[in-house]
Amino acid sequence: MARVSIEDGRLIVEMEGLGKVWALKSRLVIPLEHVRGATADPGIVKEPKGLRAPGTHFPGVITSGTFHGKDGKVFWDVRDAARAVVIELVDEPYARLVVEVQDPRSTVALVEGAIPAR
Template sequence: MAKLKVAGGRVEVVLSQKERLAALRGDVSADLGEVAEIRVSARPFGELRGIRAPGAGFPGVIALGTWRHRGGKDFVAVYRGRPAVVVELAPGGEFGRFVVGVEDPDATAAAVRAALAPDGVPAAAR
């Protein structure tokens, strides 16, 4: 299962070996300064926008890889029955957002917020 973590001033989506094969790419990351918003989504499949290209997916079961849409592209790793953390990123980067299903989305989102700034406000929102 994918993990969302903060390391070296970056927010990273770390994939398992099987997920890397299915997503047709390795881990992805963005600078913490690019983070505009972090939120938890109880319905991660409702967060998908556009079409999968490249990656793996089965509607309502798994979505893994790059989703391209009119405004750019997102990186997603979501699974049925698992809430996700949505990391909105500032314009201009490779991805517009990360949507990652995790075991404890509230704790994961709180950990990323804590790494952003002492007051928990994303740098892009200041």
């Protein structure tokens, strides 16, 4: 699971517990200017992931780490699909982040409310 917060104009995504081990990352920091939006999307876990490098993937159990697909690199940290949130990025190494959070609705509202007006 990940904890998402906003600090000093940056989106902070911190992996918790064993998520740090499975994802091989403990924290991602993204300028809010590079965040396009966020949605709660439990169905995303059924989509093709691409090549895993590095990370962990046991279908139906855990998807965690960096995956390289046709749309670019995607960071995953999901065990419970019902809690999946997708954060779309621009001008970042990752095209999007797909993370499991405690409360998807409030996380989406937090991110959407923090994005600068374009």
